[in-house]
Amino acid sequence: MDSVISLASVSRRYPRGVRALHDVSLDVPSGQFVAVMGATGSGKSTLLHCAAGLDRPNGGRVRLAGQDITRMREARLTRLRRDRAGFVFQAYNLLSQLTVRQNVVLPVRLGGPRARAADEVLSQVGLAGLGERPVGELSGGQRQRVAVARALVTAPRVIFADEPTGALDPATGARILALLRAAADRDGVTVLMVTHDPAAAAWSDRLVLLREGAVVHDGPTPDAASIAERLRGVSAVAA
Numbered sequence: 290m291d292s293v294i295s296l297a298s299v300s301r302r303y304p305r306g307v308r309a310l311h312d313v314s315l316d317v318p319s320g321q322f323v324a325v326m327g328a329t330g331s332g333k334s335t336l337l338h339c340a341a342g343l344d345r346p347n348g349g350r351v352r353l354a355g356q357d358i359t360r361m362r363e364a365r366l367t368r369l370r371r372d373r374a375g376f377v378f379q380a381y382n383l384l385s386q387l388t389v390r391q392n393v394v395l396p397v398r399l400g401g402p403r404a405r406a407a408d409e410v411l412s413q414v415g416l417a418g419l420g421e422r423p424v425g426e427l428s429g430g431q432r433q434r435v436a437v438a439r440a441l442v443t444a445p446r447v448i449f450a451d452e453p454t455g456a457l458d459p460a461t462g463a464r465i466l467a468l469l470r471a472a473a474d475r476d477g478v479t480v481l482m483v484t485h486d487p488a489a490a491a492w493s494d495r496l497v498l499l500r501e502g503a504v505v506h507d508g509p510t511p512d513a514a515s516i517a518e519r520l521r522g523v524s525a526v527a528a
């Protein structure tokens with residue numbers, strides 16, 4: 290099967306009985322852009338972390354880029370993540386004392402595949418000419434573009450994005466979402482994005498809604514107003 294991300298009956302329980310995920314199944318084909326939404330605490334980040342092999346489920350199976358990672362050893366999993374996945378998180382995870390270019394090539398310096406030239410990805414995200422600037426001097430929107438460039442430099446099969454526009458104004462956020470959309474459309478990158486924002490989710494192909502750790506909706510993404518309405522329905526039931 291051509292799923293880049295595959296969760297089969299995944300459960301994740303934390304100590305003291307918190308059930309963050311319960312029997313979640315999700316298959317995401319190559320090049321699909323999926324938005325995961327739900328009320329706070331509904332399990333969105335846990336789902337993303339389990340799919341990316343950053344967290345281990347207590348039950349079920351997870352496949353990433355064609356490999357079963359459920360019980361994969363940490364060193365091998367780290368290599369798989371480095372070679373096949375890109376990450377764009379709200380807190381950027383950038384090293385502010387390094388330059389833009391040094392941040393972008395970090396996955397390659399850590400041994401990842403040199404799939405694309407730094408200049409190519411920098412111009413793709415609209416940062417051509419800023420390569421030698423320290424990241425600490427950039428605006429929030431520019432930093433998030435650096436994070437996208439770094440995610441793209443290894444030509445990953447999948448990008449995991451957790452609230453990638455959470456700290457940005459709507460116009461700047463839209464530029465980041467356009468980059469993720471283009472990665473899916475042009476390069477066939479699979480995108481799994483967690484967001485609270487219906488306008489951000491509207492850029493996706495497929496909308497997954499969680500409530501109390503379970504998938505309560507999974508279908509083609511409607512417009513932002515309809516997403517907001519669905520979300521209110523799900524959150525109201527949970528409250």
Ligand SMILES: Nc1ncnc2c1ncn2[C@@H]1O[C@H](COP(=O)(O)OP(=O)(O)OP(=O)(O)O)[C@@H](O)[C@H]1O
Pocket residue numbers: 303304307308309327328329330331332333334335336
């Ligand atoms: N390390 C942990 N230890 C114990 N419980 C946790 C831990 N991480 C998450 N949880 C719990 O698991 C549930 C799901 O958390 P998760 O962060 O996945 O939700 P979320 O939908 O991403 O929330 P938010 O929108 O607030 O970021 C919550 O009840 C949370 O309190």
